[in-house]
Amino acid sequence: xxxxxxxxxxxxxxxxxxxxxxxxxxxxxxxxxxxxxxxxxxxxxxxxxxxxxxxxxxxxxxxxxxxxxxxxxxxxxxxxxxxxxxxxxxxxxxxxxxxxxxxxxxxxxxxxxxxxxxxxxxxxxxxxxxxxxxxxxxxxxxxxxxxxxxxxxxxxxxxxxxxxxxxxxxxxxxxxxxxxxxxxxxxxxxxxxxxxxxxxxxxxxxxxxxxxxxxxxxxxxxxxxxxxxxxxxxxxxxxxxxxxxxxxxxxxxxxxxxxxxxxxxxxxxxxxxxxxxxxxxxxxxxxxxxxxxxxxxxxxxxxxxxx
Numbered sequence: 001x002x003x004x005x006x007x008x009x010x011x012x013x014x015x016x017x018x019x020x021x022x023x024x025x026x027x028x029x030x031x032x033x034x035x036x037x038x039x040x041x042x043x044x045x046x047x048x049x050x051x052x053x054x055x056x057x058x059x060x061x062x063x064x065x066x067x068x069x070x071x072x073x074x075x076x077x078x079x080x081x082x083x084x085x086x087x088x089x090x091x092x093x094x095x096x097x098x099x100x101x102x103x104x105x106x107x108x109x110x111x112x113x114x115x116x117x118x119x120x121x122x123x124x125x126x127x128x129x130x131x132x133x134x135x136x137x138x139x140x141x142x143x144x145x146x147x148x149x150x151x152x153x154x155x156x157x158x159x160x161x162x163x164x165x166x167x168x169x170x171x172x173x174x175x176x177x178x179x180x181x182x183x184x185x186x187x188x189x190x191x192x193x194x195x196x197x198x199x200x201x202x203x204x205x206x207x208x209x210x211x212x213x214x215x216x217x218x219x220x221x222x223x224x225x226x227x228x229x230x231x232x233x234x235x236x237x238x239x240x241x242x243x244x245x246x247x248x249x250x251x252x253x254x255x256x257x258x259x260x261x262x263x264x265x266x267x268x269x270x271x272x273x274x275x276x277x278x279x280x281x282x283x284x285x286x287x288x289x290x291x292x293x294x295x296x297x298x299x300x301x302x303x304x305x306x307x
Contacts, residue, residue, distance in 0.1 A: 001098070001181055002026050004071070004079045005056075007047045011166045012082040015103055016050055018170035019080065023177065025056050027074050031085050032060045065089040078180070080173060081135065090137055098180055100135040103169040105162070107131060107147055109193020112140035117165065118158045119196040122219035124211060127151050128161070130169045132176040134187060139195060143187035146176045154214075157221040157239060204228045206252040206302060210242035210270035217272070222284075228302045230254070238276035238284050245271035252303060257296040262287045265302060 005016050006029035019025060028051040036043040051058050061067040068091045078098040081088065083105075093100050106116035108131040120128040129149040133142040150168055152161060179185040201224035204213060217240040220226045225236045247255050249266050256264035263274045278284040 001077045001177065002075065003177075004029065004074060004076045004096075005047075005051075005082075006030070006079060006084040006088075007082040008045045008085045009083050010046045011105070011162050011169075012047050012084075012103075013050045014166045014170040015080070015082050015173050016047060018174050019177070020054050020056075022174060025051075025054070026076050027057045027059055027071075029059050029061065029064070029071075029084065032062055061086075064092060068092050071095060078177075080177075082169065082173075087139070088135060093135060093137065101145065101173070101176060101180075102133050102135045102140070102142070103173050104131045104133060104140055105165045105169065107149065108133060108140060108144060109190040111196045112193050113195035114198040115196055117162050118199045118219040121152060121156060121158060121161060122199075122215055124215045125152055128165070130165055130172045132172050133190075141190055141193075143189055145179070145185055145187055146172055148172050154241070157218045159222050199224060201225050201227065203303065204237065206265060207268045210245075210267040210272050213267050213272045214240045214242045217274075221276075228252075230296065230300060230302050234280040236278040236280070236284075237274055238278065240272040240274045242267075243271050243273045247271075249299075250301065252301045254296060254298055254300045254302070257291055257298055257300075259288045259291045263291060263296065 002024050003019060004027045005019060005025055007016060008031045030045045030047040033042045033044045048058050059070055061070060064086045068089055071092060076096055078096045079100040082103040088100060107129045111119055127149050129147055131144055132146040133144050136142040148168055150165055199220060204216060204226050206213060217226045217237045221238045227234055227236045243264060245255060245266055247266060251266050251268050253266045255266050255271055264271050275287050276284060277287060277290055
């Protein structure tokens with residue numbers, strides 16, 4: 001089949017590579033290059049870099065609703081989208097005889113919209129998955145063609161879960177297109193669901209129980225990150241695990257701070273052991289390396305002025 005592929009971040013690269021090995025990609029849509037980093041260097045999105053390796057034509061519309069005419073002369077049987085970053089107007093949905101299909105990183109109808117991976121971890125779910133749906137004018141409301149589940153591990157961050165779901169999404173869209181091509185695709189209408197919002201850099205509430213704090217930190221890692229401050233120093237957290245703690249101290253209190261034992265902070269129930277963190281303006285490092293030479297002491301309290 002002739003396919004137009006629309007995607008932007010790293011998550012969308014494995015599905016593109018998988019489809020490239022089995023179908024003809026006639027064009028790739030992705031977001032425009034953006035300035036990134038402190039130096040503001042103009043940087044192409046990951047999908048553009050992947051497409052250029054295959055020498056696929058690349059289109060980067062700033063606003064597809066306004067610029068949809070650029071697609072009218074590109075003949076394709078269908079379009080596949082994966083974290084493209086723009087809502088497709090009806091004018092685009094109507095261009096393809098076999099439809100438009102989206103790779104979504106949740107088990108729809110749950111977690112429609114942005115940040116389904118982070119939200120699933122944040123909410124303490126034990127499993128999530130991939131949905132292949134036929135796109136309509138709603139926000140992730142189209143009929144479901146295929147779903148596959150994936151376990152959420154206690155060791156998962158948003159980054160590690162995203163990597164596994166991306167590979168699963170590649171397998172799922174390949175299977176779905178096989179069904180479409182064979183004429184065996186069967187669709188199921190979605191039930192009632194909910195839309196999750198984008199995640200933002202947020203401070204940690206240590207009054208929560210330890211499992212919830214751990215999920216919160218891992219859900220925002222490696223970006224946009226959870227943070228707190230200790231003795232006037234702002235710290236970003238990359239990974240934390242819940243641990244038992246019987247000490248009767250206020251939440252947010254440091255109960256251990258040694259290179260050998262790590263950084264352990266009391267929560268509303270039990271505690272979290274923070275194993276990767278970063279001082280503002282510094283590098284991410286292990287708690288062992290971070291605590292070498294830093295005067296963090298047992299009994300100090302995170303965000304004491306705000307608690």
